[in-house]
Amino acid sequence: MTRPSEVTRERIMKAAERLFAERGYDGTSIRAIVAKARVNQAAINYHFEGKDGLYREVLRAAFRAMTEDQLAHAAETKAMSREEALYAFLRRQLHPLMGRDEYSRHMRIFNWETVRPTPVFRALLSEEAAPFMGLAADLIARFMPGADRRTITVASIWLMGQCSVFLRNRETLAQPPVGLVLDDAMVDWLSQQIGNWVVGGLGRPV
Amino acid sequence: MTRPSEVTRERIMKAAERLFAERGYDGTSIRAIVAKARVNQAAINYHFEGKDGLYREVLRAAFRAMTEDQLAHAAETKAMSREEALYAFLRRQLHPLMGRDEYSRHMRIFNWETVRPTPVFRALLSEEAAPFMGLAADLIARFMPGADRRTITVASIWLMGQCSVFLRNRETLAQPPVGLVLDDAMVDWLSQQIGNWVVGGLGRPV
DNA sequence: TTGGAATTCAAACAATGGTTTGAAAAAAGG
DNA sequence: CCTTTTTTCAAACCATTGTTTGAATTCCAA
Numbered sequence: 001m002t003r004p005s006e007v008t009r010e011r012i013m014k015a016a017e018r019l020f021a022e023r024g025y026d027g028t029s030i031r032a033i034v035a036k037a038r039v040n041q042a043a044i045n046y047h048f049e050g051k052d053g054l055y056r057e058v059l060r061a062a063f064r065a066m067t068e069d070q071l072a073h074a075a076e077t078k079a080m081s082r083e084e085a086l087y088a089f090l091r092r093q094l095h096p097l098m099g100r101d102e103y104s105r106h107m108r109i110f111n112w113e114t115v116r117p118t119p120v121f122r123a124l125l126s127e128e129a130a131p132f133m134g135l136a137a138d139l140i141a142r143f144m145p146g147a148d149r150r151t152i153t154v155a156s157i158w159l160m161g162q163c164s165v166f167l168r169n170r171e172t173l174a175q176p177p178v179g180l181v182l183d184d185a186m187v188d189w190l191s192q193q194i195g196n197w198v199v200g201g202l203g204r205p206v
Numbered sequence: 207m208t209r210p211s212e213v214t215r216e217r218i219m220k221a222a223e224r225l226f227a228e229r230g231y232d233g234t235s236i237r238a239i240v241a242k243a244r245v246n247q248a249a250i251n252y253h254f255e256g257k258d259g260l261y262r263e264v265l266r267a268a269f270r271a272m273t274e275d276q277l278a279h280a281a282e283t284k285a286m287s288r289e290e291a292l293y294a295f296l297r298r299q300l301h302p303l304m305g306r307d308e309y310s311r312h313m314r315i316f317n318w319e320t321v322r323p324t325p326v327f328r329a330l331l332s333e334e335a336a337p338f339m340g341l342a343a344d345l346i347a348r349f350m351p352g353a354d355r356r357t358i359t360v361a362s363i364w365l366m367g368q369c370s371v372f373l374r375n376r377e378t379l380a381q382p383p384v385g386l387v388l389d390d391a392m393v394d395w396l397s398q399q400i401g402n403w404v405v406g407g408l409g410r411p412v
Numbered sequence: 413t414t415g416g417a418a419t420t421c422a423a424a425c426a427a428t429g430g431t432t433t434g435a436a437a438a439a440a441g442g
Numbered sequence: 443c444c445t446t447t448t449t450t451c452a453a454a455c456c457a458t459t460g461t462t463t464g465a466a467t468t469c470c471a472a
Binding site: 008040041046047 | 418419421422
Binding site for chain 2: 130164
């Protein structure tokens with residue numbers, strides 16, 4: 001409940017989130033975090049019981065913010081047509097392509113986890129991923145009425161992956177030989193385009 | 207040209223490839239490599255001028271093998287119908303889902319690079335990625351005659367990304383709450399399914 | 413104001429990382 | 443066979459890492 005301790009705690013969390021997003025867990029040192037946060041080195045052990053504990057806390061916060069954001073839009077999505085809902089979903093997915101806001105950082109942290117998930121992430125996922133997956137599954141089900149569970153599941157994963165190749169390789173794609181410029185207009189066009197392909201693909205399930 | 211030195215060089219390369227694929231660059235220590243390769247610790251510095259040099263060499267070899275493999279199939283792909291060619295392309299992409307062969311390891315090494323590309327990888331990509339991209343672009347062009355360059359480019363990237371979500375999250379998807387079992391039959395079914403969606407999507411470009 | 417708890421701090425610790433060293437062993441060439 | 447070069451080896455080196463320590467400081471309630 002004490003005020004000053006909360007301040008440094010918050011400073012550490014903020015700095016750590018940025019660094020973990022940028023360089024991953026292994027690439028981020030305690031000393032780099034405390035330098036950025038302008039706190040003493042021992043503070044991390046005092047407040048989080050080590051680097052692991054800090055990472056767990058950052059991951060938790062990122063995950064919570066992420067699902068909250070998506071679930072907040074769930075209600076309004078239900079009111080849309082299935083096509084509109086799909087475009088909205090894709091746009092929200094592609095949004096991190098621009099800017100370095102909080103949402104983008106969270107995506108980046110999760111990206112690090114995809115190659116070799118830490119136990120912390122695994123636990124988090126098995127606890128809280130269900131409602132998140134449910135959103136995509138609901139959306140898919142509107143395009144594929146009568147499909148079996150496995151198909152719905154795979155299609156949901158497939159849908160979530162539609163944008164990930166652009167998200168993940170953002171930096172690489174911006175350079176030669178591709179040279180993809182990712183401004184606001186481009187993201188708009190991109191979600192439209194991908195949306196069309198997805199609608200067309202799911203529209204005629206063989 | 208000396209024989210014995212080539213042997214240890216090869217031993218190191220082989221062990222390093224496996225470990226880099228499994229744990230990434232940062233997660234792999236020199237000591238772990240030499241232990242697996244059964245060589246002296248100083249051998250890496252002697253033969254590769256350090257960890258960086260070894261990694262560069264592994265990356266180069268992986269990249270070369272990869273493009274060779276893809277280009278080898280390019281000819282036979284041209285003879286197929288566009289649908290058949292697409293299924294073949296997808297199947298080759300999804301292949302690393304099973305087994306721990308060389309091809310799968312190479313894909314895994316590249317996966318590590320997508321989060322934060324090393325300068326080595328960047329250079330390699332800008333030098334040799336063009337023919338690789340060209341394959342996908344050619345395939346796409348058969349489905350989208352008359353489309354402009356940008357659309358073709360984006361669609362090619364999109365196509366290559368169709369499978370990546372399954373590849374990259376393989377371990378995570380295998381566990382609850384998704385629990386995707388990835389045996390031979392599943393990979394077959396998966397490429398078929400994705401193929402259908404892609405064909406449908408590209409079939410009606412708005 | 414004061415006394416005890418919470419927090420900060422600089423310094424040191426222990427472990428692990430990549431790299432270097434200099435001598436010993438092996439191989440190659442004459 | 444002897445010399446020269448190449449290759450291996452055990453050990454040490456040095457930088458960096460996460461963590462611990464114990465004293466100093468700040469905070470807050472009594």
